[in-house]
Amino acid sequence: MLCFTTSLVVAMSTADRVSVEIMAESYCPCAGAWEAGWQNDMLPKIGEIATLSRFFDAKKNGTQACCNPSAGADASCMHTKSECVADTLQRCVQAYYPKVWLEFTNCISGPCGGSRPDVLGCKYQFDIGQPKNLAREQICAQNLTVNWTTITTCWRGAEGVQLMQGDADKSDSVEPRYGLAGLPVVWINGQLFSHFFDCRFAGRERYQHALLEAICAASGAAVLPEACKSKSAVLFQ
Numbered sequence: 001m002l003c004f005t006t007s008l009v010v011a012m013s014t015a016d017r018v019s020v021e022i023m024a025e026s027y028c029p030c031a032g033a034w035e036a037g038w039q040n041d042m043l044p045k046i047g048e049i050a051t052l053s054r055f056f057d058a059k060k061n062g063t064q065a066c067c068n069p070s071a072g073a074d075a076s077c078m079h080t081k082s083e084c085v086a087d088t089l090q091r092c093v094q095a096y097y098p099k100v101w102l103e104f105t106n107c108i109s110g111p112c113g114g115s116r117p118d119v120l121g122c123k124y125q126f127d128i129g130q131p132k133n134l135a136r137e138q139i140c141a142q143n144l145t146v147n148w149t150t151i152t153t154c155w156r157g158a159e160g161v162q163l164m165q166g167d168a169d170k171s172d173s174v175e176p177r178y179g180l181a182g183l184p185v186v187w188i189n190g191q192l193f194s195h196f197f198d199c200r201f202a203g204r205e206r207y208q209h210a211l212l213e214a215i216c217a218a219s220g221a222a223v224l225p226e227a228c229k230s231k232s233a234v235l236f237q
């Protein structure tokens with residue numbers, strides 16, 4: 001029999017947590033909306049039963065092939081190469097600050113979610129990595145005790161290239177399950193959960209409920225958060 005707790009935070013070791021992994025693109029509106037939704041809507045419900053990880057899309061035959069540092073000059077990118085810069089910045093924050101990368105991403109992306117349709121993405125999402133967003137990025141870094149000098153050395157240098165190569169190789173190794181419908185691709189404990197975000201005006205709640213249920217079902221925790229109690233017949237996909 002399962003037990004439930006009203007406490008928001010269920011202490012667990014990292015190894016016991018459900019792994020939720022996303023493949024994202026900085027300028028994909030649904031990816032930004034997903035990340036904001038994870039922080040604002042999902043985390044308060046699931047506490048610590050899951051761990052989120054992210055890699056950026058640089059798949060050879062995907063929509064951001066030019067973000068692979070080894071790609072040839074003919075590789076194309078739907079969102080242009082400035083997205084690769086935005087990816088690298090955030091990838092470096094992930095490497096150096098594994099505890100606050102999501103908050104950093106959501107901070108530099110600006111307001112998102114709530115009454116704002118997911119299909120529009122976050123307010124400043126498409127400015128990430130560009131001079132017009134620099135001041136915001138530096139304030140976000142300061143607010144989250146992210147050392148901007150460390151991060152800049154990384155994303156402007158060889159380490160950023162190396163990190164992005166890792167993501168590109170990973171992108172190439174996964175089954176291609178996305179298209180123009182959008183990212184992120186979401187895996188729960190390595191199993192594909194969704195290959196596009198339900199990027200519609202009324203889709204967020206339904207999607208998040210299905211995500212919550214899948215995470216609760218995948219959890220081996222003896223004590224599950226209260227939110228796992230709610231049952232729904234709605235299945236995503």
Ligand SMILES: *[C@@H]1O[C@H](CO)[C@@H](O)[C@H](O)[C@H]1NC(C)=O
Pocket residue numbers: 061176
């Ligand atoms: C991309 O490449 C993979 C593996 O090489 C292949 O299975 C897939 O069909 C390709 N997708 C597209 C859209 O070309």
Ligand SMILES: *[C@@H]1O[C@H](CO)[C@@H](O)[C@H](O)[C@H]1NC(C)=O
Pocket residue numbers: 107136139140143
């Ligand atoms: C940074 O922190 C200050 C003080 O808490 C807050 O007023 C401001 O909105 C934060 N800036 C951003 C971009 O989140």
Ligand SMILES: *[C@@H]1O[C@H](CO)[C@@H](O)[C@H](O)[C@H]1NC(C)=O
Pocket residue numbers: 147148149150
């Ligand atoms: C930030 O990192 C740089 C280079 O690694 C270091 O010299 C500096 O002292 C750090 N700043 C803070 C506030 O920790």
